[in-house]
Amino acid sequence: MPAADRAAADRLLARAAVGSGVHLSLSVYETARLVRLAPWVWGHHARIDYLMALQRRDGTWGGPDLYALVPTLSATEALLHLACARDRSPIRAERRTDAADLLAAAADRGLGASRRLLGRASRPRPRTLGADLLVPYLVNEINKTLRPCAATDTLESLPRRLGRHAVLPSPHQGRERGAAKGAVPSSSSTQGLPFLAGHFWEDSGGPARETAAASPVDGMIGSSPAATAAWLARGPADERDGRCVGALDGVARVHGGPVPSLWPVTGYEQVKLVATLVRAGLGAAVPPSLRERLRWQATGGTDEAPREVTGDCGVVSTALYALAELGELGGRCPVEVLRRFETATHFQRWPGDPVCSPVANAHVLEAFGAHAAARPGHRPRHAPVISKITRWLCGRQQLSGRWEDPGHASPYYATSHISVALSRFGCRGASSAVARAAWWVRATQRPDGSWGVWRGTAEETAYALQTLLAAPHQISQDLLARGAAALQRLAAAGTGHPPLWHGKDLYAPAAVIDAAILAVTCRLRRYFPLTSRAYSLSPIHVEHSGSDCTEPLVGP
Template sequence: MPWGQVSPSVYETGRVVSLAPWLTGHERRIAFLLDTQRTDGGWGLPHDGYALVPTLSATEALLSVLVRAESPDEEEPAQPQPAEDVADAAARGLSRLRELLTGGTWASPPGAAAQPDMPAIELIVPSLVERINRHLGDLGTAALPRDGLPLPASMDGTRLALVRDLLRSGARPPKKLMHALEIGGAAAHGFAGTGPESTGAIGASPAATAAWLGDRAPADPSTPARWYLETVAAMHDGVVPVAYPLTVFERGWVLSWLSRAGISVPVPPEVVLSLTAPLRAEGTATAAGLPADADTTAGTLYALALLGAPHPPDPLWNYETSTHFCTWKGEDGFSTTTNAHVLEAFGEFLATGAAARGGDRDVRRYEATIEKVGGWLLEQQRDDGAWTDRWHASPYYATASCALALERFGGAGRGADAAGRARAWILRTQRPDGSWGRWDGTAEETAYAVQTLLLTGRPPEPEAVRAAARGRDALLRGLSMPDGAHPPLWHDKDLYHPSAIVRAAILAGLHLIETAGTHENKE
């Protein structure tokens, strides 16, 4: 699957239902939304505010189906007649949204609660609340409430209004905004500041592409944007993922997980080519339609160094700030894992000896960068020994990323000490069944915990080896589970599960346990 393996997205599928009802598989997408609704009326993970965005999207999509059924347009393709279960699901979604928006995480003022740091959330939430409230005013059914939803205490819609003004002005907005073009409303339809990429996508997003095409089948039946949507929907039985394709991101991470764990895998030359070809002076992007970013660039460079094809990490200096490296220019906040990957990219390139070809001046600059990033990461470690990050819901991913980078390139004293504190936190948080996880034990988070235990503190401490061995069954269960059974933990517009990346992490954990010789072979 050269475009990558990633779970279906409730948010993105809901946007396609609402914005492109003409697209093949419309009824299948509606059924997906009905099938994935939880008993509490919400969608997505029910923890810590993560349900808000998918529940808004799914509820708005179902309301759009009801609105179209009440006011059919002869020029539109015929819509499926909404069954009672569509109206019932929408009503339950509205009830859950009122609970989310008036109590708990999202009702708190900014800074008072740990709200999920999801891309474009400050634009997505007001845009969906606006659409839902408009639908409630348009619908004639008495089964649904007439009073609209409130905005969260942390959002007032000001930024959304500014972005829409920018789109209407015809100015060219930051490229990263194209990933969430669907928030633009009418200004997104046919927006002249963008166009289909080589994949046919707008912003590497089905939702953004649907918004750009509009709610009628395109007049040009051959437009690549239409066939991007048809292709993605066909790949996933009608439903669609978020952030697609993710070719470069997936390959860099898979190769890094496997190689770092010592798994010997033959790497076809075309895979190496697929990592080197997109590299530019500004770095590389996850996919066409997204801006280059420091995280994907660093992961790609690190993988190339491990594969014996080191490339100078100089593009990463585009993202250097006075204290750390940003994921992209103008980033709000910061990412610990991006900086961990930057540290590995510079450190591994220096370790290959290839830096010497540029002379002492380059070597000194690389060494200074390593010192700077390592020092910043040390400052971000929590008192309990863990790290957290904006690109993943689990501290086990962030902790593995930071501890492994610091153990290798953070200095024999400070880096090793930080990794030791991370191992102590992981040992304290292992579950009785041997797994690890933020909310429940998962194979993915267990894989990150095992890697931290066995790839730092070389040779691994006996206690760490025994704890890793207790996680083996959780890893094996994870390999046997269908992709859809894994909880999505990676941040985009909603949470997603990059299947190949997670499988590689699980395999890496199992290989490390096997090579540590901590159990009898049961196979």
């Protein structure tokens, strides 16, 4: 193995072993909730500056298309509240009236953008986590602020500007989504998931307020800064939980004021990163501390809530797969822990979860398949599960050949993970499904050799190349060469990774993405003389800019 590969893997593993979780992209949604609910947390001025700087010319924040809805509503509500408040000193301006004008102008543009986004009645809601809960909550908060704001006479210019909007229209509830084969349902439901409810504690009518599930873990409610801020805002200032105050202050200081969408996500990052490197044959350097973390994720949980909101069946099965490949299974059959997620047809992310995740099932397939390979005596016991998951995954493939997953905006992510799992561990019918996926990837390559739903990205190009390399038939060398060149060019550009992962808004776990790029580059090195320029650790991609949002080549 080239020294550059080993060195890159060592750097990624060393970063994961620290467990800081600092390499997550920042969140407009969560940052705006702290502006609104916790102005006493360190970095309040910086958070306002962050929101003001990232508003696009059309008044929106966040990702492309309807992915802008939740962050735009959140930022608009926070700035509108400041604009209508009598004390506008938090924003940096030469005079108080300047602050009011800046806030009112930003809120005005945000209200117009929110109305346009909400007016798309024929379009489905964004697929980000909790959108069906957060959109009505934010609209209600905006309208509660807007009504008295329009009637105030504190500043004459302010009511004239904001009074035009009256109130925002109530969002439609329960809109039916398409029932086409392979369609991905909304990832926002928390029905049957009481331990997930704490992640949405800021929703004043949400399920967390009706249960005792929300309680601090490492000073955070539901691994969410926004939920933690709302939980602290429920009582007097002198009764705030010191652990939560310290946790919010700490995450704000790490990022200079703005905050990411999830905190902490240490276990999730570590498991995904290690498993990705193990698939590429780079697992030999995994240190004992990370191996112990894998064992904890695989067997240290209980039938109740995992330690982190992202610690679902996919995380547990990924840890089990990595342990099997590393020869760390021990003397018993640890994959049996996955049985609590099993249904008659597939595996759920959590017991009772109404949303199906093809990627989580691909990880389950890898876990059972790797365990059966390591323990031949257990193959008869695991063969029915492997066959069942293979049939379910093949049945979820869309006619185009791709797969989609509720955890990611790009179909290249799901298509890559499922193709890799099926190509190695799938039963009858798996090879033809992987071949169809490879043909879809081939057909959607961009003219510059890259892949991406909105524009070519290093992350999606890596996923596309992994799919091609998993195909059972020989792939054109020219196709791989163009893709490899595009991957190296994009990865070496040093611009970070655009957010494509589904939290409450889109986010990007840079370390996990860097591992995926490194893994496919190691495999491509067998075909092409690639340099090591692509191995620098990626910076955090702060937010989509207006120029990033182009018409999608393939719909997410």
